[in-house]
Amino acid sequence: MTPHDAPRAPLHIAGTGTALPGDPVDNARLGKAFGIDEEWIDLFVGTRTRHFGWDLATGEIRHSLADLCAEAAHHAADAAGTDPADLDFLVLATTTPDRLLPTTANEVADRLGLDHLPTYQIQAGCSGAVQALDLARALLAAGHRSGLVVAGDTTARFLDPGRSPADLPARELVNYVLFGDGAGAAVVSAQPDGEALAVRTLLHRFSGRGRPPGQIIDWDGPVRRDPGRQMLSEDYKAVEEGVPVLAGEIYRELLDSVGWTPHDVDFLLPPQLSARMTRRITEHLGVPAAHEVSCVADTGNTGNALPLIQLDRLLTRLPHTGRALALVVESSKWIRAGLALERTRPREPRP
Known part of the structure; x- marks a missing residue:
């Protein structure tokens, strides 16, 4: 092991x-x-x-x-x-x-x-x-x-x-x-309190060895300030080509880690680079019956916030028992991440 x-x-x-x-x-x-x-x-x-x-x-x-x-x-x-x-x-x-x-x-x-x-x-x-x-x-x-x-x-x-x-x-x-x-x-x-949404497995893998970054965000103090320096740069073509492939790898690894089949998944939280990219990813995955939980079309790409905003939306749509997979790709230096989630008992109504 x-x-x-x-x-x-x-x-x-x-x-x-x-x-x-x-x-x-x-x-x-x-x-x-x-x-x-x-x-x-x-x-x-x-x-x-x-x-x-x-x-x-x-x-x-x-x-x-x-x-x-x-x-x-x-x-x-x-x-x-x-x-x-x-x-x-x-x-x-x-x-x-x-x-x-x-x-x-x-x-x-x-x-x-x-x-x-x-x-x-x-x-x-x-x-x-x-x-x-x-x-x-x-x-x-x-x-x-x-x-x-x-x-x-x-x-x-x-x-x-x-x-x-x-x-x-x-x-x-x-x-x-x-x-x-x-x-x-x-x-x-550590205990299934409140919404009782259990994280069954968590994936976090650096996958960028020897690979150029898909995005660079620079940071400099006043001593090295360069008016012509590009502080924010994205290789969108590399991101467009790489993210769907990595999303598929994450999807399969999460399923294997918890022993689920694609038909066991009720909700899919796909990567949220843009609404167009999200559509491309979900089409590439071809998940049979899962309902998509996305936010990027309404919020734009909010970076680190995205997976938690998706989780927030998932909880409003998951009143009963169910399973979900969250897929996250970081293209700055290529990180595969994700969550396998399961609610084991119905949500109790709030007083």
Whole structure:
């Protein structure tokens, strides 16, 4: 038996929450703000709306990542029927922290009134929420009773409303139509409390050895500031070709790990790069009967938040026993991640 095959500690999702800032921004408004053809946005990404924590006209930040993560965490605690003061740890995953120090994780803990507990911040892309859940499982195995997993991203540092699309290389322009801001959260426990959604298996594998990154997000201080430096770059062609293949590998590995057949899966949570890419992935997988749970068409690509937002939507659609697979691909340096989920008893109505 390899370490990857060893028995894992129990992990249950007791409650989830989502935070999306402001009103949804449709493609017409986005196209007008950035000087991008609305029809091209519709055809290229297929996403209808997204949310931004900053003003499209002025660039003024109105919702920080800490704001969104704290709001999502409150919703998750309410859904779980848990007082945040009873939580034993906090793990936060993001690509875009508000600042390098203090960490956004500690800012969120402070806003939630938490103190004297371990906090962790994971620097990651779209797979960060799964990484955070993996760390949470280890903390529960070490004796903690329950904790909070939060994940989110914001775009204010990288999308400049003053830039003309004519000035942007294609590898950077694509990000102006893909991304939105948001956060998701989950209260986790070792016992099947609350919603009683059990994580039957959790997959997290680095798969990028010798492979060029599909996305680069740069970061520099004032000493090395270079006005011409490209801070956000995506090889969309490599992502478009690679993600469906990796999603298929994740799907098969999750099924094998829990001994399910495709017909045992009631819900599928596919990768959420864009609405168009999600359609391509689900067609590639050909899952026989599973209902799709997606959010990207309405939220845009919210990075680390996506898997937790999907989980939040899943719980509203899973009132009875059922099984689900969540597939997550991080294309920055190619990470395969995912969850096999099962509700073992019907959800009890809230008083």
